[in-house]
Amino acid sequence: MLADLVPANHFTGPGTPLELLVEPSEDDAVQKVVGATGGAVSATGPDGTLYTLEVPAGALLMDTSITVTPLADVTGYPFAAEPEHRVGVHLEPNGLEFQVEATLTIQPQGGVTPGSVAVLSYRGQGHDAGVELPDESADRLTLPIDHFSGYTAVWPIKEPEWRQLARQQQELAEWRHTSELNTLLAFRRGLILGGADPDTLFSDRDLAREYMPLFVREILQPRLEAAGVACSEGQRAIATWFGFWRTLQLLGVADDPAYFPTIGATTYTRASDLPEAVLQNTVTTCQREALQRCLATGDFFGLYRVFFSLLRVIELLGREMDPEWGRQLLDDADRCGRWKLEMATTFVVEELPDACCAPTGSFDSTIDLRWKAGDGVDVLTRIINAKIEGEGDMERLSIQFGGALCHVTTTTPQQLDQAVAKLTSLEWEYPDDPAAPGWAESGYPIQLGMSVNPGSATTTYTAECDGTIAIPAFPYPFPLGEIVLAFGGAFADREEPEKYPLMIEVGWEFTSANPFRAHRQLQRTGETFITPVTMTVDLTLDHQPG
Numbered sequence: 001m002l003a004d005l006v007p008a009n010h011f012t013g014p015g016t017p018l019e020l021l022v023e024p025s026e027d028d029a030v031q032k033v034v035g036a037t038g039g040a041v042s043a044t045g046p047d048g049t050l051y052t053l054e055v056p057a058g059a060l061l062m063d064t065s066i067t068v069t070p071l072a073d074v075t076g077y078p079f080a081a082e083p084e085h086r087v088g089v090h091l092e093p094n095g096l097e098f099q100v101e102a103t104l105t106i107q108p109q110g111g112v113t114p115g116s117v118a119v120l121s122y123r124g125q126g127h128d129a130g131v132e133l134p135d136e137s138a139d140r141l142t143l144p145i146d147h148f149s150g151y152t153a154v155w156p157i158k159e160p161e162w163r164q165l166a167r168q169q170q171e172l173a174e175w176r177h178t179s180e181l182n183t184l185l186a187f188r189r190g191l192i193l194g195g196a197d198p199d200t201l202f203s204d205r206d207l208a209r210e211y212m213p214l215f216v217r218e219i220l221q222p223r224l225e226a227a228g229v230a231c232s233e234g235q236r237a238i239a240t241w242f243g244f245w246r247t248l249q250l251l252g253v254a255d256d257p258a259y260f261p262t263i264g265a266t267t268y269t270r271a272s273d274l275p276e277a278v279l280q281n282t283v284t285t286c287q288r289e290a291l292q293r294c295l296a297t298g299d300f301f302g303l304y305r306v307f308f309s310l311l312r313v314i315e316l317l318g319r320e321m322d323p324e325w326g327r328q329l330l331d332d333a334d335r336c337g338r339w340k341l342e343m344a345t346t347f348v349v350e351e352l353p354d355a356c357c358a359p360t361g362s363f364d365s366t367i368d369l370r371w372k373a374g375d376g377v378d379v380l381t382r383i384i385n386a387k388i389e390g391e392g393d394m395e396r397l398s399i400q401f402g403g404a405l406c407h408v409t410t411t412t413p414q415q416l417d418q419a420v421a422k423l424t425s426l427e428w429e430y431p432d433d434p435a436a437p438g439w440a441e442s443g444y445p446i447q448l449g450m451s452v453n454p455g456s457a458t459t460t461y462t463a464e465c466d467g468t469i470a471i472p473a474f475p476y477p478f479p480l481g482e483i484v485l486a487f488g489g490a491f492a493d494r495e496e497p498e499k500y501p502l503m504i505e506v507g508w509e510f511t512s513a514n515p516f517r518a519h520r521q522l523q524r525t526g527e528t529f530i531t532p533v534t535m536t537v538d539l540t541l542d543h544q545p546g
Contacts, residue, residue: 020126045070048109088152234282298514298543326379337371365419389422425449445515451500
């Protein structure tokens with residue numbers, strides 16, 4: 001191979017190999033000499049598992065001392081929890097190679113469940129573990145082996161663990177391929193800079209001839225086949241596809257049909273030929289996962305991020321967006337884009353010694369905010385022009401009058417205007433891209449802009465005072481202008497000041513990374529009529545998907 005032309009120390013080790021922690025059971029080790037006529041070596045582990053190595057005739061050229069050492073335990077698997085059953089065996093001498101394949105049989109005392117067992121081999125004392133494919137039956141696992149290393153079997157393994165193992169093995173293979181290819185290119189460049197004649201060295205085409213068919217078989221094709229398993233797998237598949245074509249360009253063979261990849265029965269001739277099934281599977285799984293995440297955590301803008309990242313892929317491929325993707329986003333946003341804004345408002349008018357009466361009151365409002373698609377003839381325009389707004393009735397209205405000079409009776413307050421609110425802006429601590437619009441950013445929310453109209457109500461009252469005639473009607477809580485005055489620092493919505501007299505932009509407390517779980521309390525004192533008034537508005541925002 002071309003790698004043999006480069007000194008071994010020019011290559012670095014794999015970035016994230018699977019390292020197992022193996023604990024040999026030395027007391028159970030069995031040693032036996034096996035020669036050219038073949039033979040068998042068996043050992044029983046501390047849990048009763050029987051390990052049998054069968055060496056056929058002709059596998060060894062001379063007498064060799066073979067040691068079979070069962071493992072007392074194996075840990076370090078890349079799972080959330082160690083599997084319940086863990087067995088294994090270490091074969092020595094390390095690295096022994098057979099001319100004809102030998103067979104290793106593992107027979108756990110309680111048997112196994114076919115399809116739920118993972119078998120891994122490792123080097124040395126647990127290094128660089130990789131997945132093996134055994135023949136399985138109810139009572140044993142059988143492995144062909146052509147050289148000595150260690151072997152371990154674990155069960156039960158479910159689908160998430162299988163995916164984790166497969167992903168780690170795939171990433172390790174891809175890293176090794178890329179690292180070796182890049183090292184060879186750098187090594188060749190260094191030799192040329194050092195004065196070597198390029199014609200006496202391996203060429204870029206030599207590299208392409210040796211590495212690119214391997215890349216297609218061991219990396220590209222498995223990536224494409226796994227695209228529909230999860231959104232992350234689909235994204236990796238697309239990135240690997242573009243990376244393959246960039247490598248062909250780097251090696252100067254992008255237009256050579258000899259290097260065009262054949263996947264299944266189809267040969268692809270350019271990067272824009274990404275298999276339609278890969279793109280469709282990626283879109284479907286990514287949108288489905290984004291909706292599930294939104295419903296579970298409130299990550300509403302994840303729906304947008306997924307959609308627009310897929311649009312960027314479409315642009316790179318030079319294709320048109322499938323309108324169904326946009327319609328799916330509209331449906332998902334309508335389902336998940338729902339929130340509840342609870343608003344509790346109170347006011348207290350200071351009671352003066354010579355005043356007739358001092359009112360206090362409170363009312364609550366629950367505003368149902370919803371994502372609403374905007375106007376437009378096409379799906380994309382409707383998505384971009386969408387709004388988040390809503391309204392709700394005033395609830396639990398009450399008012400009382402105090403004061404020693406008069407006796408006041410009131411009627412039940414009646415709502416005049418509903419409470420309304422809308423989302424105006426969001427800011428994030430770490431946006432993905434400074435140029436990205438607000439809905440496409442991510443990170444931790446640091447500021448929320450919400451425009452609110454608390455609504456209004458009225459009540460009539462009668463005051464019996466010595467020599468005083470009462471005004472028969474009372475605006476409740478107060479005219480909107482006086483509400484703004486009471487809040488002092490708050491201001492009206494810039495675009496719709498009459499509809500939204502309160503613009504609340506700062507001071508929100510975020511209870512999670514979800515910007516729609518937030519709390520804000522406003523309290524201001526101002527002059528209303530002839531006495532000071534203190535008004536408090538307490539707002540709690542939470543995600544309430546449909």
